[in-house]
Amino acid sequence: MLAYIARRLLLIVPTLLGIMLINFAIIQAAPGGPVEQLIAQITGSGVDVVATRISGQSVDISKGNEQQGEQSGAYRGRQGLPEEFVAEIERMYGFDKPAYVRFLDMVRNYAVFDFGDSFFRDQKVTDLVIQKMPVSISLGIWTTLLVYLISIPLGIAKAVRDGSRFDVWTSGVVIVGYAIPNFLFAILLVVLFAGGSYFEWFPLRGLVSDNWSDLSWPARIGDYFWHMSLPVLAMVIGGFAGLTMLTKNSFLDQIHQQYVVTARAKGLAERRVLYGHVFRNAMLIVIAGFPSAFIGILFTGALLIEVIFSLDGLGLLGFEAALNRDYPVMFGTLFFFSLLGLLMNLIGDLAYTIIDPRIDFESREV
Secondary structure: OHHHHHHHHHHHHHHHHHHHHHHHHHHHHOOOOHHHHHHHHHHOOOOOEEEEEEOOEEEEEEHHHHHHHOOOOOOHHHOOOOHHHHHHHHHHHOOOOOHHHHHHHHHHHHHOOOOOEOOOOOOEHHHHHHHHHHHHHHHHHHHHHHHHHHHHHHHHHHHHOOOOHHHHHHHHHHHHHHHOOHHHHHHHHHHHHEOOOOOEOOOOOOOOOOOHHHOOHHHHHHHHHHHHHHHHHHHHHHHHHHHHHHHHHHHHHHHOOHHHHHHHHOOOOHHHHHHHHHHHHHHHHHHHOHHHHHHHHHOOOOHHHHHHOOOOOHHHHHHHHHHHOOHHHHHHHHHHHHHHHHHHHHHHHHHHHHHOOOOOHHHOOO
């Protein structure tokens, strides 16, 4: 097993390199980079003369210099800007170098976990990620935990009582969970319980209250869960339905296998048959989906929830970075989530061996 883990860890390096290379190439082809973003802000400011200081050099930007931006093939937003000023902006962002040089520089920096500085936030990318991480980690962990604690017992109960009245009415709940997107349910929760139109029982902003540091530790814990209640509930509603049906169908498939019939014929108790034989095999497919489910909840699933409940997490950070073409933040968060996803896949494989010791990854060729 140790040799398998070592091989998987070594494979993370070329996999990460491939992910970063593909996304870097796609981003380079996308229009409206950070240089154009800054130029658009300057030219759209409505100021006739703007004195801008970049790297200690003061450059006057006059709208009377339009002839310098009207050259063939020039970006229209550069009209009225001195060429040396545009060149200085490109140098500041590193766009005075060829694309392959910028990629190699990024790889060398990422190898020592140096993600650079944000173009527009005036902070290190590492500091931004650490600052936003508690929100996303909180949403991801509690949502995943509750989804699995609800879905697995419910799925097993539905499989055992397949076709019963319990199975029918719980299927109605599952269908509602499928049909309502989590962001719509989040809006409903805000309207009902967060001061929207009816009750104001829960807060609408932040992970904790402003006076959190002044509270006692029991009060701090209560305040934290008070703020997390509605966001986590909104995400659980959207996440439990699929896993419940996956668990039910997996158990139904195993219940009708020959080894279950044989175990029952030997006189084993139904509970022992279910949890001693069926559970181990049926849970493999559920375990397989855990890494992708956690990453999906942590990033894509939490994005709109973070916006609705004003939670400043990694999902919102990556989304705003994409809109602003903040490349260091974009690639830094991409690297973080890719690395986390690869590690979660490895953890998922290790969980296989815990659920079913008969699985031996050591004999597999990676």
